[in-house]
Amino acid sequence: MALRHAILATLAKGESSGYDLAKSFDVWVANFWAATPQQLYRELEKLEAEGLVQARLVHQRRRPDKRVHSLTDAGRTALHEFTARPPKPVAIRDELLVQVEALALGDVAQIRSHLAEKLSASRRKLEHYEQSREQLLDGRPEEQYLARDPRIGPYLTLARGIAFEQETVRWCEFALRVLDARENGHDLRTARPPEPPEGP
Amino acid sequence: MALRHAILATLAKGESSGYDLAKSFDVWVANFWAATPQQLYRELEKLEAEGLVQARLVHQRRRPDKRVHSLTDAGRTALHEFTARPPKPVAIRDELLVQVEALALGDVAQIRSHLAEKLSASRRKLEHYEQSREQLLDGRPEEQYLARDPRIGPYLTLARGIAFEQETVRWCEFALRVLDARENGHDLRTARPPEPPEGP
DNA sequence: GGCAAGTATTCAACAAAGTGACTATCACGA
DNA sequence: TCGTGATAGTCACTTTGTTGAATACTTGCC
DSSP states (O other): OOHHHHHHHHHTTOOEEHHHHHHHTSTTTOSSOOOOHHHHHHHHHHHHHTTSEEEEEEOOSSSOOEEEEEEOHHHHHHHHHHHHSOOOOOEEEOHHHHHHHTGGGSOHHHHHHHHHHHHHHHHHHHHHHHHHHHHHHTTSOHHHHHHHOTTHHHHHHHHHHHHHHHHHHHHHHHHHHHHHHHHHTOOSTTOOOOOOOOOO | OOHHHHHHHHHTTOOEEHHHHHHHTSTTTOSSOOOOHHHHHHHHHHHHHTTSEEEEEEOOSSSOOEEEEEEOHHHHHHHHHHHHSOOOOOEEEOHHHHHHHTGGGSOHHHHHHHHHHHHHHHHHHHHHHHHHHHHHHTTSOHHHHHHHOTTHHHHHHHHHHHHHHHHHHHHHHHHHHHHHHHHHTOOSTTOOOOOOOOOO
């Protein structure tokens, strides 16, 4: 019963269809929770049955009809109660890190290429996040936003996502430098641990 | 079928009992995969049945007997094959971030205290990781380790864990400063985004 | 005019993960 | 000697998550 709260939190920002939700819970987009469309549709049905969410059918001229979901008062209450409970510790499952852990018995060339792919995927994700940030800020200075805008929650989680991906990029670069140096017998003075650069 | 590879990767560092594994897969310890003891014992049974892992019973004088598991050749092969396949994207599930996302409808005071708890938990975890790092390095300079030691895999994943927790600490501090400033109407010039400090 | 790609949702079956309680043994201290 | 806590493992049950479809409409491109 945890995905449901992620859905409620997303609907708190405004009504949306299952399809819209699916896009924002996509693994390539989500910065704090991932889910497949199937999970979302199933959970939305339950939430509706329990009265935490209501749906209305929207006819569209040029597209299939869609069901647009929004929070009910009960949903808002449930969300509030959820935020008051201690959160479960983060669960991270990272197959790439498992592969790196197994480097000694693993296929080093393949792991290198997985690292390289992850690096470019993270860079793309970072660009995407930065765009969302621009949209949220909408030209205003960050300080003003932080001090007053009611959408501070989404801004903070986005900031977390950005920092996480930046860290991922630094770590992939570090790991690749280390592996390169080992293969070529170069010295490692250029392959320092991922000390974060100074921010912008 | 993903936990199994995490188990194989851990056993690649040396044989261990289910109980030992449980400790290193504990949510408070694991830096890339978390699992409960039940999951581990169940998966170990399967791995044994499939011949990827072998177990021997160890009688202990002062403790209950234990079953110590180690990789078979088939297990090593399976692990190698796993590292050659493209990894699934990271899955992160972070209830605290869901709560922060829902800040506008949430219990702000409670969320603040969850952030504060997370902050101190991350600091403890970081201390723990730093100790593991000292143990791995064993007094040698990092460069030498990076260039030659066969346990480079565990070192890299540990480095990732350390960077991740440092990032978590920075973000929690940032979020707490922002919430404080909002509550007190202070200005936010001291609540900058989590720009990483220069490393040690 | 046909086909891919995007929008929008649903079904069925299965695999994996989480919860909570339960059984033991031993060490240590009050 | 009684409880606590660490060690070591098991059972039963429920909830989640994954896989791989199928359906149906529209736009845009070649």
